[in-house]
Amino acid sequence: MKENNQQDILDSLQSKEYEYGFTSDIESTMLPVGLSEDIVRAISARKDEPEWLTEYRLKAYRHFLTLSVPTWAHLDIPPIDFQKIIYYAEPKLKKPLGSMDEVDPELKRTFDKLGIPLEEQMALAGVAVDAVLDSVSVKTTFRETLAQKGIIFCSISEAVREHPELVRKYLGSVVSYADNFYAALNAAVFSDGSFCYIPKGVRCPMELSTYFRINARGTGQFERTLIVADEGAYVSYLEGCTAPQRDENQLHAAVVEIVVERDAEVKYSTVQNWYPGDKEGRGGVYNFVTKRGICHENARLSWTQVETGSAITWKYPSCVLAGDNAVGEFYSVAMTNNYQQADTGTKMIHLGRNTRSRIVSKGISAGQSQNAYRGLVKIAPKAENARNYSQCDSLLIGDKCGAHTFPHIDCRNRTAMLEHEATTSKISEEQLFYCNQRGISTEDAVGLIVNGYAREVLAKLPMEFAVEAQKLLAISLEGSVG
């Protein structure tokens, strides 16, 4: 793994398009299509939820009805009929799962195809996985090892049943249901997702990982992730996503909330590879996600994302630096090809004194795609000596794509220091000629140059994710040159 297998990577992309575009023949139980109070109640009922949660969902749903679809992003979003979506689908299972042997073999094959090491390899890789297929969390591995340290890592539905006090305390505390249109929708209909709690002073001994996959046709996925790192705790969390290849668009409206208590640290890494649609822009996932974390005193939150999938991406993982000396980081590679659109970036909200934030955004646009960075750095009046460094780079491949940058700065304190750097570049003919002359084909050369360009961000990813991300960047560029 350490040996940088760029060659294998480049070899393997020769014939690939979207390699995760298979569907699994797993029976699903679905609720009827459409959205209503009854559906919200039915979801809640199916999950045996306590009344407070049902009420929370209903409040969110009623608020959702008062909102309209946000249109401020640099995106061209076709109208979505929210009544044509199935809000809940679960793979049919005979009884609650006890061990790996009881997992549906077809489901296991799905995970194998995804390359998710659900069993023994996991011990070696030191990864604990919560796999969410459509709406239900199927299997959380390594629970016992983690439990010994008091770490809770399970599906959010289970957390609601087994740790209601924690869920009730933190759910909606960072991203309120009133936050925005899609956050309200998610709060009303969220079906599953992951919950993670690291107790005081505990350093999580392994990477925690969630894989999301939309499988059933016509379904949306509305997962909810809640991560709480209590005082002095540490966790590195990975999120991966794939979806089958379908002609219709699928909606994915997730919410991720992270609470980083005093002196704690959370690293959240995403490799987002939802189906991007075909070369003509048909199909693909609409990825409308709200991700936000709050950092208390001396806490640190680091977002790293590699975004190569989805027809449309609308996503701004943010940090609220509430406590003094809190640190927020955002490292992003967003790549768009063909007719993909992305409007992504971050918000760094400096509330505490001596808070620091760092933003490194690398956009790559190819084909006819549109790629926007949108960021907000906000320094509140009491944020003495706040510091921000932002770097926004755009790389253009071909002459039909677009790169856009919308950096906003709102500074209310004179002691703040803000830096912003931005570059726009193209892959030069000279670079390609140089690579070609060394025997490297143009397509491989582009993959290589793009990976080099994104290196600073890729270096922030855990090793096994970095390799996957490199492959993805190269694969996603297929056919973008020559």
Added chain:
Amino acid sequence: MANGQQLKMLSVKNLHASVGDKQILKGINLEVKAGEVHAIMGPNGSGKSTLASVLAGSEKFTVTAGEVTYMGEDLLQLSIEERARKGLFLGFQYPVEIPGVTMANFMKIAVNEKRKAQGLEPLTAAEFLRMMREKSAIVELDSKLTARAVNEGFSGGEKKKNEIFQMAMLEPKLAILDETDSGLDIDALRIVATGVTRLKTPENATVVITHYQRLLDYIVPDYVHVLYKGRIIYSGDKSLALKLEKEGYDWLINDYRE
């Protein structure tokens, strides 16, 4: 050196090439055999670098007439990377920077592409590292440079050494070195030139493009050609380079002035 038994490596006949409307090469004839070193000299703007680029397959130039045979094949029908994989190497006058891509990674891909074209297995990590260590010693290239991004932040001398390092890694049949000596101090020049000489075998050939005789003190050419206004107007042995150093080009090119 030159005898009838040698393998004919490169044969350029009446080669014409242009960029836009501008004709730059106006009928180049050149024969290179295995084991030979050819030096191409000439005043600025005579087409030396263009010749190198055209032979490497640069798409900046259009070949308007003539033919080029390389190892028995029609060179002009091959893509840039095919030419490279078949052993044609161009040492760049201005090596290009590729940010974020380490030299080691870049070379690993290049070497394995070539091996693949030859039907060989890719090198293992250990084999590759050993090879890098050996080859970087030939040009006294600081091994730390291979961990840095391709040419990024390299000094002028390091860039040129790095070109010869790549040549050593790729073991070309025909190396065309485009002003590899420009911008080098005396020590770097010696190192680079000695490196090239050490890579010389009876099976490969080298074409060096240079302005200065001093490079040829190290890389002793079998033939020296003077390129002027897109044509080779004069060829001789290594003594020609010495004469040019002393007397300049005037005595040669007067006849060709318009």
